[in-house]
Amino acid sequence: HGIKVLDLSRVLAGPSSTQVLADLGAEVIKVERPGIGDETRHWAPPKFSDDTSAYYATINRNKKSLTVDITTPAGQTIIKQLIADSDVVVENFKVGGLKKYGLDYESLKQDNPRLIYASLTGFGQTGPDAKRPGYDYIIQGLSGLMSITGPSDGEPHKVGVAVVDLFAGLQLTIGIQAALLARQRTGLGQHVDVALLDSALAMLANVGMNHLASDKVPPRLGNQHPNIVPYQVFAAQGEEHFILACGNDSQFARLCDVLGVDWHTDSRFMTNPA
Secondary structure, eight states: OOOEEEEOOOTTHHHHHHHHHHHTTOEEEEEEOTTTOSGGGGOOSSBOTTSOBHHHHHTOTTEEEEEOOTTSHHHHHHHHHHHHTOSEEEEOOOTTTTGGGTOSHHHHTTTOTTOEEEEEESSOSSSTTTTSOOOHHHHHHHHTTGGGSSOTTSOOOOOSSOHHHHHHHHHHHHHHHHHHHHHHHHSOOOEEEEEHHHHHHHTTHHHHHHHHHHOOOOOOOTTOOSSOSSEEEEEOSSSOEEEEEOOSHHHHHHHHHHHTOOGGGSTTTSSSOO
16 A cells, blocks of 8 residues: 556556556556557457456456557656656566657666666566567467477467466566565665566476476376376266366375275375376
8 A cells, every 4th residue: 555556568467467556555557558548448349338348357457547648758758757656667568668768767767766667578678589579378389388288189278368477467566566675675666577488487387397307398288287196187977077186195095985996005006106
């Protein structure tokens, strides 16, 4: 509460972060392009009775909004006036995209050293791919997430929701919160740099670590788990399916009791590694 956020981001990843901040009590002002607004306003159907697209409504609650043409001197002045009274700026422009308007971190921190400037890009602020754009679908492929998603004998699949955008939005929120805590001690803001690719690689978690430990490319396992069993979908007698998820040997033994079988006493199945 009492935190003011200027949101220059659009579509999903950045706005998902500022929505979390708004939900937590921050005052969030969303800046949109005149005449068009955030393009997700037009990603319909479906839409609600007030003509708001369902997609836009997903990640823009609890925010205020105004339109500003940041390509004009007058628009840049308005943004700078808003920033002067803000704690946090969130943006997802291409690297260097705001510098020509004097709205990059290095320019703004001169007048507002307490400013926390949070950038969300495809590949980060530095490195050989920094200037490339990034979309969730592309990053799901590049990171290896699609390589492990889908049936073993089928093509790679993306996850049904744009999870990389949402992962990165949460990572950005965590970074902003850390910067706010640091500012309480130092009085200074800083640049929070989050990349879609970095976030996706981090979310590979145990599967990524399995690769580092074994030097083997993890296979697609459909609904199976790379480390434990049974942890998958089974077909029922009708057209429906059910899930069994046993996290340890004692759970498996209790499952066998419920099923009325003695698999857990068979040396072939007594332990998860077996």
